[in-house]
Amino acid sequence: MKYHIEEEERIELSTGTDNVLAVSAARHLAKGAAFDETTQYLIATAVSELATNAIRYGGGGEVRLRIIRHNSETGFEVEVLDSGPGIQDIDAVMQENYSTGDSLGQGLPGVQRIMDEFFIDTSREKGTRCVARKWI
């Protein structure tokens, strides 16, 4: 499915401060696209979760935040890329209460619940790419 990108913001991720920037940008974009206030914060939380993972486990990377349009629908898309070692057992990570580090382990399943669409592409060679979308 092809989406028209209305707006895009890219932020490099290397420290916790970059995560704060990403969260703030996500909220700002979601607000501009007329998501209701609670959803703006939910989207920002999902972005925080993905960006934190990229910094914590992927050794840093990049987050791309987009306002997208498909037919008459407006949506928010977050794409997080890192060049870390990849996720060894993706099925286990997507299970409830699974954690490889200092996290509750609810991270990725939580993002999946918050957003309408969620995809992960991961390999040892290329690192991890997560894409999540939320439609108004």
Next chain:
Amino acid sequence: MNIASHSLSLGLNLVDGCLIAPAPSDPDDDLLHQFKEVVVKKAYAESIRRVVIDVSSVQILDSVCFKILVECVKMLSLLGVNVVVVGFQPGVVSALVDFDVKIDDIVGARTLEDGLDLLRSMTSPEPSEDDPEENRNESEEEIGTLAAKEGEKLMSGLPAEGDDGDYRIPVNQQEP
């Protein structure tokens, strides 16, 4: 930086023996770890019994940050501190439900006032009818008298000093 200057920068206030601790409004791991450390150290150093953690300015709390908040509450509980977390925002609550986090360790209240009321009810004894102070004194006296009578009863069954005769507990004395 020492606890006093940290307390100032974090906006910690002691009101009527209760520590009001506002969580940082844009929390990240490091900031929340620092918050946890300062609050726990202050509670320990000043023997604080009640803490309100105010999260009303926090709009975004991911699962890692929530875990640190829970750690803070658990550490305070181990120090015998009653903790209430007040002011969870709708976006934070929705996210925490989506993250399916365990909330058993958290006592929540909507506002600071509700939180303080809750802490008072957790730490104060139930007030009695009419004059609670007087009634409490009376009941304490009654308990004291009863305890003294029970003590006498028990002592009556004990052998007198220097008496190496049979020792029998009071209930057995009534047996033929």
